[in-house]
Amino acid sequence: MNNTFKPYVTPVVLQNHLHLGGxxxxxxxxxxxxxxxxxxxxxxxxxxxxxxxxxxxxEDWKTELxxxxxxxxxxxxxxxxxxxxxEEEGVFDFEGQNDLRAFVTxxxxxxxxxxxxxxxxVHGELRNGGFPDWLLKKPFPLRNGNPGFxxxxxxxxxxxxxxxxxxxxxxxxxxxxxxxxxEMPDDAxxxxxxxELAIKCGMEVPLYxxxxxxxxxxxxxxxxxVLPLFGGYCGAPWExxxxxxxxxxxxxxxxxxNDSSIxxxxxxxxxxxxxxxxxxxxxxxxxxLGGGLQNTWHRRYQVQGMDxxxxxxxxLGEGVNLLGYYMYHGxxxxxxxxxxxxxxxxxxxxxxxxxxxxxxxxPLSEYGExxxxxxxxxxxxxxxxxxGECFAKMTYVPAGVSPGLMDTEKLRSALRTDGTGGFVxxxxxxxxxxxxxxEQAVFEVESRNENGTCETIRFPALDxxxxxxxxxxxxxxxxxxxxxxxxxQPLCREGNTFFFLEIPGMEPxxxxxxxxxxxxxxxxxxxxxxxxxxxxTLNLSDARFLRRLDGKLYLGEGCDLYLEDGTLRSVEAGxxxxxxxxxxxxxxxxxxxxxxxxxxxxxxxxxxxxxxxRSNDSVCMLTKLSDSPFTLTGPxxxxxxxxxxxxxxxxxxxVPDPYGFVSLELxxxxxxxxxxxxxxxxxxxxxxPWRLPxxxxxxxxxxVVTTTxxxxxxxxxxxxx
Numbered sequence: 001m002n003n004t005f006k007p008y009v010t011p012v013v014l015q016n017h018l019h020l021g022g023x024x025x026x027x028x029x030x031x032x033x034x035x036x037x038x039x040x041x042x043x044x045x046x047x048x049x050x051x052x053x054x055x056x057x058x059e060d061w062k063t064e065l066x067x068x069x070x071x072x073x074x075x076x077x078x079x080x081x082x083x084x085x086x087e088e089e090g091v092f093d094f095e096g097q098n099d100l101r102a103f104v105t106x107x108x109x110x111x112x113x114x115x116x117x118x119x120x121x122v123h124g125e126l127r128n129g130g131f132p133d134w135l136l137k138k139p140f141p142l143r144n145g146n147p148g149f150x151x152x153x154x155x156x157x158x159x160x161x162x163x164x165x166x167x168x169x170x171x172x173x174x175x176x177x178x179x180x181x182x183e184m185p186d187d188a189x190x191x192x193x194x195x196e197l198a199i200k201c202g203m204e205v206p207l208y209x210x211x212x213x214x215x216x217x218x219x220x221x222x223x224x225x226v227l228p229l230f231g232g233y234c235g236a237p238w239e240x241x242x243x244x245x246x247x248x249x250x251x252x253x254x255x256x257x258n259d260s261s262i263x264x265x266x267x268x269x270x271x272x273x274x275x276x277x278x279x280x281x282x283x284x285x286x287x288x289l290g291g292g293l294q295n296t297w298h299r300r301y302q303v304q305g306m307d308x309x310x311x312x313x314x315x316l317g318e319g320v321n322l323l324g325y326y327m328y329h330g331x332x333x334x335x336x337x338x339x340x341x342x343x344x345x346x347x348x349x350x351x352x353x354x355x356x357x358x359x360x361x362x363p364l365s366e367y368g369e370x371x372x373x374x375x376x377x378x379x380x381x382x383x384x385x386x387x388g389e390c391f392a393k394m395t396y397v398p399a400g401v402s403p404g405l406m407d408t409e410k411l412r413s414a415l416r417t418d419g420t421g422g423f424v425x426x427x428x429x430x431x432x433x434x435x436x437x438x439e440q441a442v443f444e445v446e447s448r449n450e451n452g453t454c455e456t457i458r459f460p461a462l463d464x465x466x467x468x469x470x471x472x473x474x475x476x477x478x479x480x481x482x483x484x485x486x487x488x489q490p491l492c493r494e495g496n497t498f499f500f501l502e503i504p505g506m507e508p509x510x511x512x513x514x515x516x517x518x519x520x521x522x523x524x525x526x527x528x529x530x531x532x533x534x535x536x537t538l539n540l541s542d543a544r545f546l547r548r549l550d551g552k553l554y555l556g557e558g559c560d561l562y563l564e565d566g567t568l569r570s571v572e573a574g575x576x577x578x579x580x581x582x583x584x585x586x587x588x589x590x591x592x593x594x595x596x597x598x599x600x601x602x603x604x605x606x607x608x609x610x611x612x613x614r615s616n617d618s619v620c621m622l623t624k625l626s627d628s629p630f631t632l633t634g635p636x637x638x639x640x641x642x643x644x645x646x647x648x649x650x651x652x653x654x655v656p657d658p659y660g661f662v663s664l665e666l667x668x669x670x671x672x673x674x675x676x677x678x679x680x681x682x683x684x685x686x687x688x689p690w691r692l693p694x695x696x697x698x699x700x701x702x703x704v705v706t707t708t709x710x711x712x713x714x715x716x717x718x719x720x721x
Contacts, residue, residue: 002442003411004400008419011035011395014281018224022206024172030206032227036283036321036392043392045384048075048115048287048324052124053103054084055331055358058096061103063564064329064368065110067571070547070562071363071374072381073328075176076107077115077287079122081130082156087336089134094163097334101163108167108174115209115287115324117179118160118198120153124182125294125343125353126333133338143181145190154197161201169205177207179287180226185214192222209287218258218277228277229324231288232259232315234307234431237296238351242714244432249405250311251430253414255318255396257284285322289315291373292327292361297352297670299714300686303361305372310429310469312377316384317414317425317471319396323384325377330359330366335679354682355672367693369661370560370571375544379501382492382548394418409436411464419448421475424459429467432716437465447475459485462506470503481531484511488519488537491546494553494581497525497534501543508537523555523579523586534584553581559591567592573660594659603663603689604653620662620694622704625650629703630677651704658698663689668706669713675700685709687717 014034021031031038038044049068056064065076080100086092094100107114121143122130131142140148167173180194195208212219212228221228232250239245250259257279289312293301312323333341333356342356343349359366363374384391394416403410412427424443428435443459457474476483479496488500488508502508502521509518512528519526523542525534538546545556549563557577559570570576573594579586604622628650653673655662664671671690673681675697683690685706 001411001438001440002444003413004444005397005413005415005446006400008395008397008415008417008446008448010419012280017281018227020207020227022170022204024170026172028169028172030169030176032207032283034281034283035395037285043389045388045392046075046322046324047072047381047384048077048322049073049291049328049363050077050079050324050326051329052078052327052331052358053100054081054098055333056097056329058099058102060368061106062110063562064364065107065112066562066564067364067368067370067560068329069110069112070549070560071328072378072385072548073112073325075113075115075324077117077179077324077326078103079117079124079126079130079182080119080160081122081124081126081341082120082135083126083128083130083132083336083341084334085159086132086156087338089132092159100160101167104164104167104174113169113174113176114167115177115179115207116164116175117182118157118203119181120156120194121184122182125351125358127336127339127341127343127347129182143184143190144187145193150193150197153194154201157197157201157203161198161203165202168203175205177209178203178205179209179211179229181210183211183213185219188220188222192225195222195225209285211287212277213258214277217275218279220275221277223278224281227285228282229285229287229322230257230259231286231290231324231326232311233288233290233293234303234311235290235293235299235301237294237299237301239299240350242298242712244714247406247430247433248311251314251427252405252412253314253317253396253398253402253425253427255398283321284319285324286315286320287324288326289320289324291325291363291377292330292359292371294353294358294360295684295686297684297713300684301361301716302687303371303373304431305376306429306467306469307431308363308373309376309380310427310431312380313425313469313471314427316380317396317416317423317427319416321392323380325363327358327360327362329364329368330357330362332356332366332681333358354670354684356679356682359683365691367661367691368571369691372544375560378547379489379491379543382499382546383490385548386492387490390418391416391423394422408433411438411441413443415445416471417445421447421473421477423471423473425471426464427469428464429469435467437463439463439465443472445474457485460487460509462487465505468504468506470501478512479531479533481512481528481533484514486510491538491543492548492553496532497536497581497584499546499553500535500537502537502539504540510535525584554589555579555581555586556591561591570594603665605665619654619656621652621654622664623652625652625703628705630674632705647708649706649708651706653697653702653704655694655697655702658695661691661693662697663691664704665689666704666706667709669710670707672705673697674703674705677701686715 023029036043168175209227292303340355344352397415399413414425416423440461445457470489474485491499519537521537521539525536527534547554547561559572559576569592576591578591580589668685
């Protein structure tokens with residue numbers, strides 16, 4: 001079956017039309033044209049991940065940021081929630097894990113940059129969208145440009161600006177971007193006032209961004225004043241239905257930037273005046289490509305690694321030139337002085353969230369564990385780091401025949417090309433839907449030569465089976481040699497050695513300067529002596545653990561590596577093996593071992609009474625109690641736990657050491673952990689074990705309380721895995 005693509009059209013690239021960009025004293029510059037961003041005058045694709053300082057212990061910021069960096073994140077996004085810093089009017093808290101300045105300073109010290117989302121309204125599943133309760137009592141409307149509200153915003157902005165003074169890009173600091181407001185669909189004048197106010201308060205940066213989605217024609221924004229950012233999620237926790245939803249459109253190549261479903265719980269805007277956001281004036285950029293999904297009380301999900309990877313790959317195929325994930329790292333809410341900080345129906349929202357947990361099923365969990373999408377997404381990040389300069393100039397070209405949004409049989413493909421060379425993108429994955437295998441698929445692409453003539457490049461016939469999502473290169477320069485095509489996905493390069501990924505179920509074959517050859521998969525390089533280049537083809541099992549750390553390539557043997565203070569470490573505890581690329585080969589290197597208790601994390605269940613995993617002659621134990629050990633009080637309990645129907649079940653939990661995790665398998669509705677009488681962790685049961693770090697538990701009196709399973713909810717279960 002031949003697969004062709006629509007003709008390539010050379011894009012019209014607008015320059016110097018946006019009131020964005022800037023330079024600093026070191027000579028660094030950032031500019032934005034209508035197709036891509038530029039650093040020092042060269043095309044640049046940024047990779048951004050959301051991590052909330054106010055939802056994470058300050059002493060762990062450094063390690064967690066370094067894990068993000070190891071995963072390819074270079075731009076750290078974070079909300080600055082008014083609620084968390086000024087819960088009581090006039091009383092400000094920027095201490096401890098609320099120390100915004102320390103967090104942003106640390107980002108810069110680690111060689112990363114920051115995108116600060118200053119609101120004033122942020123949402124982020126926070127109470128009142130991040131507004132303090134006292135602000136809601138003021139005698140003027142919120143979230144528009146009226147004088148009373150703008151006066152309060154100016155006071156807040158000045159406080160934030162003082163915290164960030166000297167850390168902006170213009171000061172050679174790490175703050176590259178500021179997001180104004182969040183999910184504002186229909187008030188361009190208000191957004192422009194916020195930009196002017198931010199600048200007035202001293203918050204000057206090259207990039208001012210806004211969320212660009214709306215239910216129809218995109219958000220109404222001040223044209224040319226801000227960069228609209230987009231996103232998409234693999235599910236919809238905000239939907240009020242408790243039924244299975246139709247298949248997500250984010251697994252198709254459509255070229256559509258605006259996802260009208262984001263924020264649907266808060267806005268039902270229709271542009272009666274015919275407004276249409278002028279997309280052609282801006283590069284395609286994301287800030288909320290879902291790195292996971294937040295579980296709400298009535299909709300609960302089980303996110304798989306491919307759910308996120310396939311969606312991100314489709315985005316790149318459609319032309320995304322700034323990848324931004326929300327969330328990339330999960331976290332935990334604090335309890336406020338006056339209330340919990342969680343979003344709930346008690347505060348007027350249509351959704352209930354856990355009181356504390358903001359795990360989000362993100363690539364890095366609430367407690368810093370690695371999930372599969374962390375490893376898979378890094379395959380894309382490695383590529384963008386080494387090839388982003390040429391890739392950014394390539395545009396999206398649809399397939400000649402595109403499948404309908406309910407089609408599970410036709411192949412889903414697209415091109416990203418500059419007319420001469422490029423990449424064939426293929427997505428054969430649909431979350432919670434099995435796609436029909438495609439046999440003997442042949443891709444034909446047109447390539448324009450230097451003399452202006454065109455040639456047809458034909459890939460060999462491929463069987464595309466199972467759940468795979470990939471892209472294949474054509475007319476790709478490999479240090480002066482021309483890779484006509486390959487049936488393997490490019491990963492990265494190290495000098496004249498080029499690393500590729502073997503697509504599961506597909507033989508890696510290369511056509512270099514007209515000669516076809518196969519490359520054995522593994523850590524051994526296939527050396528092409530006459531061209532003095534090497535090709536290394538890694539299988540997916542190995543490539544998932546390939547990392548670029550401080551300029552060097554490392555390969556963990558089943559472990560996730562990062563560098564901290566010059567020491568190679570593994571996220572996973574215990575003795576690990578790793579390799580570093582030196583002198584044209586992977587050489588064995590040492591990894592700092594972390595202490596561990598049980599050889600495997602104990603998995604404790606409700607059915608077996610006292611359940612244990614022996615460690616140092618002690619045991620982890622989960623013991624069901626006949627009576628509650630103490631009376632529950634507190635705002636978080638009143639909002640969620642005590643309003644739940646049915647009786648409460650209590651368990652005593654003990655651990656012998658502070659190392660590793662304990663997994664609790666307790667089918668129920670809501671779970672909460674109390675340590676020394678304080679609510680420490682919680683979750684909504686969604687069909688997977690609840691993992692808790694033993695350092696939260698060790699040396700404390702620990703109790704777990706659960707509520708009876710609720711039937712009137714959507715609890716996702718695997719359909720066929």
